[in-house]
Amino acid sequence: MSNNPPLQLKPRLTISVDQVQTIIRRTSPRALVLDVAELHGGEIGTVLEIALADSPACILKAYPASLQWKMAKEVYVLGLLRDLDIAVPNVLFADNTRSVIDLNYVLMTKLDGTVLGRREAVLTDAQLFEIYAEMGAALRRINDIALDSFGYIGPDGVWTAYPSNHAYMSAQLERKLKEFCVRGGDPALAARLRESVVARQHLLKAAVVPRLCHYDFHAGNILVTSQGDPHLSGIVDFENATSGDPLMDIAKAIYYFTAKDAPKREGLLAGYGKIERPDWQETLDLYRVYCTLELWCWMAQIGKHEALADLTRELANAA
CATH class of the missing domain: 3.30.200.20 (Phosphorylase Kinase; domain 1)
Structure with a gap:
């Protein structure tokens, strides 16, 4: 390390x-x-x-x-x-x-409401579907905001501007693979991941307009009504926002979902609406690799080394 x-x-x-x-x-x-x-x-x-x-x-x-x-x-x-x-x-x-x-x-x-994560445990599958559908519709409206260039957003706009999503994400993936090795990750695994990404790089070229992405869109950053059926009352914490492919925002939003979270995933995608990309599911899979790599580097950076073994296994399975 x-x-x-x-x-x-x-x-x-x-x-x-x-x-x-x-x-x-x-x-x-x-x-x-x-x-x-x-x-x-x-x-x-x-x-x-x-x-x-x-x-x-x-x-x-x-x-x-x-x-x-x-x-x-x-x-x-x-x-x-x-x-x-x-x-x-x-x-x-x-x-x-x-x-x-x-x-x-x-x-x-201060926005009204309760953090969704505090209500989820007592909600029915139908309630989860409906609130995540509201979230999906809201995420779509955020993603509808077009920006001038691809790249990570800094204090005054996009920090380092890239002409395309392919250029931006290729640079990001390479940067995270290098960081992965510096922080103690297996160089052989990094090489396999690089080859896997290169083989699918055509998927990164399909996003042609840079869009505002929340990029931390989960139940901890969503406020809902406190009583009865939950309804969206606010969205907070935009400090991770980026200018990129909306599919990357969706991939991050569903990253932690498991099989039992199907109502959440189905609701989010239903609320988001039709995705006009023929390979959108394959693209979500590719962005999941990036999310995992990014999370591995973040956990290493903040000293949560106990989380790295599971993340390493997921990266190995994706390579």
Whole structure:
């Protein structure tokens, strides 16, 4: 394994009510802070709910020192979604001065609802199908946003622009294969994976228009109504967004589904609608290889080495 120390995420943010009050005054001079509580969820940022007297609660999200640029990225992507008919947070204030706390942070509106992941265990297959169909329709609307070039989105748009999806994903796959080896992965397996991808590279050429991809579209980032049949009430956490092939977004969304999750997969695809690509299922399989490779590298980077054996087996089966 690499000798580099694990990436430090989710900063342990110590913040006083007085500091939060100073932040709130920048957007609501008369609002009074009643309480501050950390919300669960999210691997990267620390998310706080701020309760206010006589005003709706809001959300403060702080970013780790190693990933401070993700604040500007999330603000940029939320701006792209401002006119869509789906509920996403509105940015109230973004601060990179570190004058109140020693981290970049963004203050956002709090969306109504409960995290879907907390309701799923008690939902019927029919309910799961319906809510995932709503999610699929929302993902389609996100993917309908066309961007200027393929590539990973940074603070001000696409960071490194590529002229085609094939060029972008070929570069990404090669970069992750090299990282895989640097972090202790088997070079022989990396070579087999490279050959497997090259044999299917024609699938990457079918996406010709770069589209906005959430690329972390799962039950932990979906808010639903709290009672009765669940209905979509909001989508959060756009810090992994990319400009690419919508099929890559779908592949990531269904990545963790197992056989028992068939209602979720079927619902998501039904809600998303017809995919006008003859080899779309084969393309999803190819993107799954990339998702697995990316996850292997991420787990190695953050020091979760216990997850690598299963991921290595999946890569070996795909090679």
